Amino acid sequence: MTQLTEPAASPRPEIGTVTFWELLRALREGWRDFTRAPAYGLFFSAFYVLCGAGLVYWGAGTFTWTLVLALGFPIVAPFAAVGLYEVSRRLEAEEPLTWSSVLSVVWAERGRQLPWIGALLVLIFLFWSFFAHMSLALFLGNMQLINITTSWEVFQSPTGIALIAFQIFVGGVVALMTYTITVVSMPLLLDREIDFMTAMGFSIRTVLHNRAVMLLWAAIIAIVVLVALVPMFLGLFLALPVLGHATWHIYRRALYTPT
Numbered sequence: 001m002t003q004l005t006e007p008a009a010s011p012r013p014e015i016g017t018v019t020f021w022e023l024l025r026a027l028r029e030g031w032r033d034f035t036r037a038p039a040y041g042l043f044f045s046a047f048y049v050l051c052g053a054g055l056v057y058w059g060a061g062t063f064t065w066t067l068v069l070a071l072g073f074p075i076v077a078p079f080a081a082v083g084l085y086e087v088s089r090r091l092e093a094e095e096p097l098t099w100s101s102v103l104s105v106v107w108a109e110r111g112r113q114l115p116w117i118g119a120l121l122v123l124i125f126l127f128w129s130f131f132a133h134m135s136l137a138l139f140l141g142n143m144q145l146i147n148i149t150t151s152w153e154v155f156q157s158p159t160g161i162a163l164i165a166f167q168i169f170v171g172g173v174v175a176l177m178t179y180t181i182t183v184v185s186m187p188l189l190l191d192r193e194i195d196f197m198t199a200m201g202f203s204i205r206t207v208l209h210n211r212a213v214m215l216l217w218a219a220i221i222a223i224v225v226l227v228a229l230v231p232m233f234l235g236l237f238l239a240l241p242v243l244g245h246a247t248w249h250i251y252r253r254a255l256y257t258p259t
Contacts, residue, residue: 013255018210030246033088041241044083049233084244085187113196139163180207187251206254
């Protein structure tokens with residue numbers, strides 16, 4: 001009988017220094033990877049575009065579909081990101097780039113450590129959903145009974161402005177925390193045999209070691225994605241592949257194996 005064995009743990013990487021110029025180079029390489037294999041970038045970004053559009057336009061009036069899409073998105077989204085990382089990895093290593101090879105890697109991740117990241121993202125999403133509803137009740141009180149999708153004047157009042165400011169502040173903190181634990185851990189989990197807690201630890205230490213550059217990268221991601229959302233989510237077809245490929249190259253500069 002053949003005995004199954006666990007894959008051997010990968011050597012622990014060292015945290016390097018990422019400079020501003022390397023960040024710009026990673027962006028150029030992200031664009032290069034997208035233009036070399038645009039079909040893959042469009043395919044994986046389509047997942048985000050369709051889910052985003054579904055949340056806003058399809059699920060907005062149906063609680064059940066809104067809940068299904070909102071809870072399912074954080075679970076499946078990391079696998080779409082892994083697809084972009086795998087394309088960049090294969091281009092970098094000059095390995096054959098085929099749909100079967102890329103999708104097989106994405107499929108194999110379901111049995112590794114990546115699903116734990118998805119589960120953590122679901123918890124973060126549930127916290128944010130609870131916080132958003134709680135802050136509405138806290139700031140608006142009885143005014144929360146108003147249909148806020150049609151009564152925009154509520155947010156023009158001092159209380160409404162304070163609510164928006166409060167949610168932006170807390171949302172920014174939550175987004176920064178999510179970015180900090182995932183920006184390096186997700187490509188690391190694809191690249192090496194390592195547990196997700198250790199991967200998140202490396203991600204946190206990498207951000208702390210390269211505070212200025214990594215915070216700048218977080219700001220670039222936020223601004224680019226926000227702008228890309230404006231034209232009916234269509235800008236994400238370009239923004240997400242480039243940002244995803246660039247994140248892989250930033251990871252490759254941030255962590256290295258000592259010789």
